[in-house]
Amino acid sequence: MANGTNPLGLLDELAELGECTITADTSAIPSLDAIEPDDLHIGWTVQLTMTQPQPRAAIEDVFIFVMDDMEMVLEEVSAPPAPAVAATPTPTPTPALTPAPTSVVVPRAEEVASEPARAVTTAPAIADAKQTKPAAENVRVPAERLDELMDRVGELVIAQSRLSQLAGVSADIQLRSVSEDVERLSGELRDTMMVLRMVPVGSLFGRFRRLVHDLARETGKEIELVTEGETTEVDKTVIERLADPLVHLVRNSIDHGLEMPDERLASGKARSGRVTLSARQAGGEVIITIRDDGRGINRERVRAKAESSGLIQPGQMLLDQELLQLIFQPGFSTAAQITSLSGRGVGMDVVKKTVEALRGVIDMHSTPGEGSEISLRIPLTLAIIDGLLVRVGTGSYVIPLSAVEECLELSTEEDLRSRGRSFISLRDHLVPFLRLRELFRTGTPPDRYQKMVVISTGNERVGLVVDQIVGDHQTVIKAMSKLHNDVVTFSGATILGDGNVALILDVTHLVAVGQQQEAQLRAAG
C-alpha cells in the first residue's frame, strides 16, 4: 500500500481468472497503537482453479506493476497427490502448461515493508519459512547528508596522504605505524562510503516496464522487455543522470528499431519485438546495454541525411563506426516523419553529452535486419578515480589510470629523431604523441629522461610526453569552477598530499586540442 497499490484490486483481478478461494491471514496484525497505516498487515491465500493454457502468465499480468518490488511463488496444486511445484522467482514458466488448479503464494519482499498481497496455501512449511525471515532493517538518510559525509571522507583521505608523506620522511617508527593504521582505516572508510551510495540498477530498469507498456499501445507494436543484471550496483547520482538518456535510447529502439508485427513475421522473426536492457560490472565500470532485434540502422539513410545536411561530403569514405557516430550529431534525425516519439532531431547528441559528462563512452553496433546494440560504459562512481600522477614543467597533473596503457622512457635519441614528426614505433605500431610541455607552454627545459605515458582514447593510442612519472594516486575529484568551463582539457582537480592542487587531464579533449593545435601549426607553417 505504501507504494500506491490497492491489494483489493489485485485480489479482484485474480478472482476474474477462475474459480477462486481467498483466505485472509490476520495473524500478523499488530496492536492498534503499533499499527502503521501505510503498511499492510494482512496476507491472503488465493487458491485458483484456472482453465487458461498459460496460468502463470495470466497471474503475472495481474501483478505487472508491482512485479519489481516482489518475489512471486506460484504453486501448482494438482488434484492427484502429485508433488507440489514451487517456482521461485525465475522468469521461466512453471511446468503447469496444462490447465490445472494453481495457487499463488506471494511472499513478503525483503526490501519493501508493505507487500500488496501475501498468500499462503497448501505448502505451509514454505510459507512459514518466508514469514520468519527477518525483515532487513533499513534507515532512510537524505542524500545530501551522504554527500556531506562523502566530502568529509574525501578530506580525511587528503589529510591522511599528507600524514603518510610526513611519516615517509620521518625516522620515527611509531609515527610510521600510526600512519599506516590511519591509511588502512581511511581506505576502508572510503570503500564503505562508496558502497553506501550504491543502488541497484533494477530501480532504474523498473521504470521501463511502464514506458514499454505505454509505447506498445501507442505504436501498435508488440514489445517484450527483458532486463538482465538488475542487481548490478551503481552510484546513486550516476543512476539519476542516466535515467533520461536511457529513456531516450529505449524509445529510439522501439520507434526506429522494432518493426510492426506483420513486417516481422514477413522477415521470419517472432511476432513481438524484444528489447533487452542489461547491466553488468566490468572492473571500475558498469556496462549498460540496450539491445533490440529490430531492423537495425539503415546506413544508406544515415549517409543520405548526413550528405544533405552537409555533415559529410557526398561520396566521402567513412568507416562503419564513423558513419554510425553521425547519429550523435546535434539535429540529426533519419525519421521521415515527426512522431510524438522521435524525429525531432534532439536526443542522441544530448545522450552523448550526458554520458560524456559522466566520463562514460558509447559503443554502438548494428546489423541491418538483425537489430542494434548500444552500450554505455560508465564509471561506477564520480567521486574518486585512480590516477597516475605526473609532472610537466613545475606543474603536477593526474591522468586517469583507466586510460593509461603503459609507460615508457622517451630516450634522447628517439626524442631527437622524432623532431618534426611526433610519433614513435611501439612494437610495430605507430603511436603518435603530444609533448605536454609544449601543449601547456610551461617554458621550462625538458628533463633529461622524459617519460611517455601511452593512453587509449576509444580506438586510438596516443602518447603523452611528461617530465616525470610520480606514481599512482587515489584521487578525490574536485569539480573545476564554472569560471573555468572554457578549459576543456581538464575534467577536474585534486588536492595533493602537500596541499597543492593538481589538475586531472581529460584525455579525450586533450587529444582533440592537440590535433587542433597541430592543424594550426601546419596551416601556419
Place this chain on the structure above:
Amino acid sequence: MNQHIRKHDADLLWRDREDVAVLTFNLNGETFAIEATVVQEILDLLPETRVPGAKAYLSGVINFRGKVIPLADIRLAFGMEAGEATIDSRIIVVQLDVEGEPCLVGIRTDKVYEVTSLSQSSSEPPPSVGMRWRADFIECLVKRNGEFIIIPNLKKIFSVDASPATSGMLFSG
C-alpha cells in the same frame, strides 16, 4: 550626478541604500573597493596552480580549505600590468553568483586596507573617455578624501562569456 549612473548596475550595489560597507584594497597604486558582504575571507598568498589554457586573468587555482577555487587577477581583465608579489600581497576570497550558482573566487591584491563605508551621493559613473581601463568592467567611481575609489563590476568580469581584451587563449596559434 547619480541619476546618470547606469540604473541597472547602480541598483545592484546601492539597492536604495545611501551607504554601503566596502572592503578597500590596492592594485597597482589604485584604490579599489568591493562590497563587504560578498567577502568571505582574506588570505596570505597561497601556492598557485597554473591552469594551462585558461583566460589570462583566471590563470590559476588555489586550495581554499579543501576546495579548489580559481584565483583571479582582475588587473589583467582591466588591461593593467600584472604586478609582482610583495609582503603585503593578499588574496580576497569572494562569493559570487555565476549563472545562478554561488561560486568562490580568490582575487589577488597588492594590499588590503580596511572596511569602510561609501555613500551613494558621492558616486559617479565611469567617464566615457580618459580611462585607461575597460569602462564596462567598472561599476562606478566613488570620491573620498580627494581621491577616486574604483568599484569593479565583479559580476560582469566573472560572467562566463566575458572575453576581455587580454584573454590569453593558450591554444591559439
